[in-house]
Amino acid sequence: MKSKATSFDIAHMAGVSQSTVSRALSDSPLVNPITREKIKQIAKDLNYKVDKNASNLRKQQSKTLALLLFEDPTADDSSINPFFISMLASITKATAAAGYDLLVSFQNLNDDWHAVYEDSNKADGLILLGYGSYTDYEYKLSQLEEQETRFLRWGAPDENHPGISIGSDNFQGGKIITEHLLTLGRRNFAFIGEAGDGAPELKARYLGAVKAISNFQLDSNEQAQMIGQVDAISTELDGYQAATTLLHSIDDNVKLDAIFCASDLMAIGAIRAIKEQGYDVPKDIAVVGYDNIQVSGFSNPPLTTVQQNAALAGKLLVDNLLKLIHNEPVDDVLMQPELIIRQSCGNEIKE
Amino acid sequence: MKSKATSFDIAHMAGVSQSTVSRALSDSPLVNPITREKIKQIAKDLNYKVDKNASNLRKQQSKTLALLLFEDPTADDSSINPFFISMLASITKATAAAGYDLLVSFQNLNDDWHAVYEDSNKADGLILLGYGSYTDYEYKLSQLEEQETRFLRWGAPDENHPGISIGSDNFQGGKIITEHLLTLGRRNFAFIGEAGDGAPELKARYLGAVKAISNFQLDSNEQAQMIGQVDAISTELDGYQAATTLLHSIDDNVKLDAIFCASDLMAIGAIRAIKEQGYDVPKDIAVVGYDNIQVSGFSNPPLTTVQQNAALAGKLLVDNLLKLIHNEPVDDVLMQPELIIRQSCGNEIKE
DNA sequence: CTGAAAGCGCTTACAG
DNA sequence: CTGAAAGCGCTTACAG
Numbered sequence: 001m002k003s004k005a006t007s008f009d010i011a012h013m014a015g016v017s018q019s020t021v022s023r024a025l026s027d028s029p030l031v032n033p034i035t036r037e038k039i040k041q042i043a044k045d046l047n048y049k050v051d052k053n054a055s056n057l058r059k060q061q062s063k064t065l066a067l068l069l070f071e072d073p074t075a076d077d078s079s080i081n082p083f084f085i086s087m088l089a090s091i092t093k094a095t096a097a098a099g100y101d102l103l104v105s106f107q108n109l110n111d112d113w114h115a116v117y118e119d120s121n122k123a124d125g126l127i128l129l130g131y132g133s134y135t136d137y138e139y140k141l142s143q144l145e146e147q148e149t150r151f152l153r154w155g156a157p158d159e160n161h162p163g164i165s166i167g168s169d170n171f172q173g174g175k176i177i178t179e180h181l182l183t184l185g186r187r188n189f190a191f192i193g194e195a196g197d198g199a200p201e202l203k204a205r206y207l208g209a210v211k212a213i214s215n216f217q218l219d220s221n222e223q224a225q226m227i228g229q230v231d232a233i234s235t236e237l238d239g240y241q242a243a244t245t246l247l248h249s250i251d252d253n254v255k256l257d258a259i260f261c262a263s264d265l266m267a268i269g270a271i272r273a274i275k276e277q278g279y280d281v282p283k284d285i286a287v288v289g290y291d292n293i294q295v296s297g298f299s300n301p302p303l304t305t306v307q308q309n310a311a312l313a314g315k316l317l318v319d320n321l322l323k324l325i326h327n328e329p330v331d332d333v334l335m336q337p338e339l340i341i342r343q344s345c346g347n348e349i350k351e
Numbered sequence: 352m353k354s355k356a357t358s359f360d361i362a363h364m365a366g367v368s369q370s371t372v373s374r375a376l377s378d379s380p381l382v383n384p385i386t387r388e389k390i391k392q393i394a395k396d397l398n399y400k401v402d403k404n405a406s407n408l409r410k411q412q413s414k415t416l417a418l419l420l421f422e423d424p425t426a427d428d429s430s431i432n433p434f435f436i437s438m439l440a441s442i443t444k445a446t447a448a449a450g451y452d453l454l455v456s457f458q459n460l461n462d463d464w465h466a467v468y469e470d471s472n473k474a475d476g477l478i479l480l481g482y483g484s485y486t487d488y489e490y491k492l493s494q495l496e497e498q499e500t501r502f503l504r505w506g507a508p509d510e511n512h513p514g515i516s517i518g519s520d521n522f523q524g525g526k527i528i529t530e531h532l533l534t535l536g537r538r539n540f541a542f543i544g545e546a547g548d549g550a551p552e553l554k555a556r557y558l559g560a561v562k563a564i565s566n567f568q569l570d571s572n573e574q575a576q577m578i579g580q581v582d583a584i585s586t587e588l589d590g591y592q593a594a595t596t597l598l599h600s601i602d603d604n605v606k607l608d609a610i611f612c613a614s615d616l617m618a619i620g621a622i623r624a625i626k627e628q629g630y631d632v633p634k635d636i637a638v639v640g641y642d643n644i645q646v647s648g649f650s651n652p653p654l655t656t657v658q659q660n661a662a663l664a665g666k667l668l669v670d671n672l673l674k675l676i677h678n679e680p681v682d683d684v685l686m687q688p689e690l691i692i693r694q695s696c697g698n699e700i701k702e
Numbered sequence: 703c704t705g706a707a708a709g710c711g712c713t714t715a716c717a718g
Numbered sequence: 719c720t721g722a723a724a725g726c727g728c729t730t731a732c733a734g
Contacts, residue, residue, distance in 0.1 A: 006727060017705045022729060032703060047498060052473045053408035054727035057710050062404070064454075082645075085436050092457050101473065103415075104455045106443050121355075121711090122403045122452065147398060236649065268649050294433075295646040298587065298619050357711060368721045373713060383719060405711035408726050704734085710727105718720085 005046040013046075014039050025050060056121070065095050065321060066103040066123035070130025081234070082265075082293040083310060084129060087154070090314025091127060098322055100124075125150035125321045138162075150324040152317055156204065157332035164324070166316050166333040170201045173306040173337035174208025177288050178260060180304070180339060182216045182224060184346055186258035186286055189213065190228035190250070192242045192270055193262025199233075202262040205290060209260050227254055232266055239269025247277050257285055258345075264289035264296040264305055271299065271344065282346030292340050304345035307338045356397040364397075365390050376401060416446050416672060417454040417474035421481025432585070433616075433644040434661060435480060438505070441665025442478060449673055451475075476501035476672045489513075501675040503668055507555065508683035515675070517667050517684040521552045524657040524688035525559025528639050529611060531655070531690060533567045533575060535697055537609035537637055540564065541579035541601070543593045543621055544613025550584075553613040556641060560611050578605055583617055590620025598628050608636055609696075615640035615647040615656055622650065622695065633697030643691050655696035658689045 007025075011018040016035060024031045024039040031039075042048075056062050069084060088104070095102040103123055107130075126144070128151060138161070144151050145162040153165040178189065193199070195206040206229065213224045228250055232242035239261055250256050259274075261267035267289030271281050281287050281301060289296060292307035313335060320330045341347065358376075362369040367386060375382045375390040382390075393399075407413050420435065439455070446453040454474055458481075477495070479502060492513040495502050504516040529540065544550070546557040557580065564575045579601055583593035590612055601607050610625075612618035618640030622632050632638050632652060640647060643658035664686060671681045692698065 008727085018728085019705060019707095019730080020703085022727095023704090026729085030703060035703085047494075051408070051727050053404045053413070054710090055729070057402070057404035057408055057712085058727080058729045060710070088439075089457070092455055096456060102455050103452050104443055105447060105452070106440070121405075143398075265645075272649075294616075295649060298623075298646060298650060300651040359711085369712085370714080370721060370723095371719085373711095374720090377713085381719060386719085402711050405726090406713070408728085409711080409713045411726070705732105706734105707732085708730090710729090712726090714724090716721105716723085718722105 004051075005048045006051070007048075010039060010042050010046065010048060013042050060121070062121055062124050063099065064101040064103055064123045065125055065127060065318065066105065067091055067127045067129060068105050068107045070107050070128070083291050083308060086310035087129060087314050087317075090311045091129075091318055092314075094315045094318035098318060100318075100322075124325050125152070127152050127154070127317050127321060129154045150321065152321045152324065152330075154313070154317065156200065157334055158200075164320070164330055164332055166313065166320065166335070168308040168313070168335045168337050170204035170337075171208040171211070173290065173308075174205035174260070175212045176208075176337070176339050177290075177304070177306050178209040178212035179216070180341065181258045181260070181286055181288065181345055182212065184286070186346070187222070187224045188254055188256050189224070189226045189258045189260060190230070190246050190256055191226065191260050191262070192230050192232050192239055192246065192266055194231045194233065195229055196231070199262075205260075205262050227256060232262070234263055234265060236265050236269035236272075239263075239266025240273045241269075242266065243270035243273035244277070247273065247279075259285060259287045261287065261289045264291045264293045264303055267303055267305070267344070268295065268299050271301075282344055286346040287344050289344075296340075297342065299344070301344045302342035304342045305340050307340050309335060309338070355402075356399045357402075358399075361390060361393050361397065361399055364393050413473055413475050414450065415452040415454055415474045416476055416478060416669065417456065418442055418478045418480060420455070420457045421479070434642050434659060437661035438480060438665050438668075441662045442480075442669055443665075445666045445669035449669060451669075451673075475676050476503070478503050478505070478668050478672060480505045501672065503672045503675065503681075505664070505668065507551065508685055509551075515671070515681055515683055517664065517671065517686070519659040519664070519686045519688050521555035521688075522559040522562070524641065524659075525556035525611070526563045527559075527688070527690050528641075528655070528657050529560040529563035530567070531692065532609045532611070532637055532639065532696055533563060535637070537697070538573070538575045539605055539607050540575070540577045540609045540611060541581070541597050541607055542577065542611050542613070543581050543583050543590055543597065543617055545582045545584065546580055547582070550613075556611075556613050578607060583613070585614055585616060587616050587620035587623075590614075590617025591624045592620075593617065594621035594624035595628070598624065598630075610636060610638045612638065612640045615642045615644045615654055618654055618656070618695070619646065619650050622652075633695050637697040638695050640695075647691075648693065650695070652695045653693035655693045656691050658691050660686060660689070 007018050007021045011021045020031060021039055024036040025043060092102055126149060141162040151163055153163055154167060155165050156167040156170065157165050191206050191209060193202040195203050210226055213226055216224050228246055230242040230246050232238040259270055261270050267287050271287050274281055274285055279285050289303050289305040292305045296303035296305050316333055323330045358369045358372045362372045371382060372390055375387040376394060443453055477500065496513040502514055504514055505518060506516050507518040508516045542557050542560060544553040546554050561577055564577055567575050579597055581593040581597050583589040610621055612621050618638050622638050625632055625636055630636050640654050640656040643656045647654035647656050667684055674681045
């Protein structure tokens with residue numbers, strides 16, 4: 001490989017000092033415009049680019065952000081949470097728009113990841129993206145904070161977690177979609193998805209559903225209830241199995257008429273199971289999901305679901321992280337999800 | 352922010368020279384084991400991490416790879432080619448496994464992207480990922496090559512393109528899926544997807560289909576033909592519109608019985624259009640796609656399609672790029688795609 | 703407006 | 719096995 005030109009080479013060719021080259025290329029007003037143009041032309045001819053390692057070292061910054069993605073270790077490439085994919089895209093774009101580079105890393109919760117990027121000056125700040133329990137994680141977050149690493153977490157703001165976070169209001173999401181089902185006349189609900197502390201996002205969706213039901217009872221004096229809940233993580237197969245279990249375990253006297261799945265993929269699996277058992281969706285049982293992944297518009301029936309705004313989320317994460325880096329104050333943000341109504345909730349039973 | 356510890360701080364605390372600290376932390380055998388452990392302990396206590404900018408500057412490397420993703424500028428975040436998402440994941444993992452970091456960037460074909468990363472010493476090599484015409488692109492590739500930038504391109508190996516590439520055999524993919532349809536008794540084909548030079552990957556799929564048909568005629572002396580082709584880019588809507596156009600334009604005397612779509616998303620749109628026109632899939636018209644995206648297993652009917660091995664592709668790209676960086680010889684690779692048989696091709700008509 | 707010089711934090715030949 | 723020193727390629731105070 002040809003050895004690359006340095007600012008000294010340019011200086012030599014332009015007949016000026018290396019300092020002047022550096023100034024000219026960074027558009028310093030201190031340089032004579034004619035000199036500047038001459039230097040820029042030479043730099044262009046030589047395809048000279050400022051060495052980032054040197055300039056970052058000198059300036060003590062990296063103009064780089066790092067995205068740490070925490071995934072379920074069992075997930076293979078194709079099963080990465082689709083919402084995260086959208087986030088990844090929007091984060092990448094927002095980062096580029098701000099003139100920063102993005103270092104992407106898929107992390108395992110067990111890795112010794114904390115602080116590596118920022119501490120080694122490869123990144124000016126970190127974005128942590130991942131669902132799930134942060135218990136193992138707590139300690140590392142505190143460490144990040146203690147080291148005064150600039151980082152932002154995707155997830156529900158929570159006083160028990162160190163650092164600032166931007167998240168979607170999962171409780172509200174579970175509430176509005178359940179309210180919609182109640183409006184449509186559904187009364188006997190089941191939830192497919194983990195509702196324990198290991199999956200706080202899903203738990204919040206569950207609690208939102210429960211809240212909607214109890215509000216409804218209070219307001220209308222009508223009966224409505226959550227009659228079942230089955231743990232399930234994320235895939236189509238998880239949803240299929242959970243729904244199968246659910247249908248077998250439900251008391252025949254109670255007519256289950258709505259299943260709220262904590263993810264679209266699980267909802268699609270649940271629909272498959274329900275059909276197999278001879279029920280119709282949505283006539284017998286309404287099924288709704290969460291995420292509004294691309295598939296959900298094309299499932300049969302098309303899925304009613306809750307959408308989180310990934311584009312906005314990515315932009316907020318990047319913009320606020322940059323504020324943090326520039327020592328500007330940043331607050332937690334709780335984004336409101338949006339209800340996407342399609343056919344799987346049974347709108348037609350009202351006709 | 353606390354100012355970070357440097358190797359001099361460690362040296363001072365350990366009562367040794369800074370050189371010894373550097374050696375100890377890089378596990379040089381030149382350091383007394385006891386000294387080394389002492390230094391490592393202090394470094395750990397201080398949460399010291401080697402400054403990458405400094406060490407990279409000194410070593411003239413970055414231990415970083417850059418992934419440049421070229422997307423259709425019209426695509427929004429959610430419509431990024433699903434295959435690329437899988438690639439992104441596998442590339443990320445392969446990069447991490449090799450001890451490298453990954454810089455990710457979504458590029459516009461018009462950007463002045465060429466060479467920036469490597470020339471500025473932010474990356475040791477580049478991976479270029481994107482479908483479509485490389486005409487605008489050609490010049491920049493030559494420049495990369497001229498500058499002796501280490502880069503690898505995803506796409507069909509092609510003598511007209513500078514540089515080494517790893518790609519999937521799209522011609523073969525189009526051929527095998529068409530052969531499968533022929534085996535199932537389909538005779539009158541249409542292709543949905545661009546078949547021009549602007550989309551060489553899709554064109555190759557089309558040509559593979561045409562080849563399968565002409566081979567079949569030769570071998571069996573039976574009639575089979577490609578009776579239509581409609582340009583379409585990528586989305587469900589594109590497929591829907593293209594199929595609608597197709598059904599309206601086809602001569603009534605010829606019974607179209609198979610549509611090969613250049614992507615799964617378009618196939619799903621095509622199925623929707625076909626059903627709307629009152630035809631059954633696959634009874635009247637078989638529909639097959641390409642990509643094997645997650646949706647395709649859940650469409651109605653489930654989609655027969657062609658799968659490219661993204662996990663292997665990502666690994667090959669990274670491994671071979673590293674070889675290039677280490678001045679080892681690397682060849683073009685043409686990967687063989689795999690036929691995924693589901694119901695949309697009409698297997699049941701043989702029963 | 704320009705140049706000489708210091709220094710960012712490392713790694714590594716050189717000398718011992 | 720260890721240390722003193724050079725130098726990677728920049729940016730930027732300092733002096734003019």
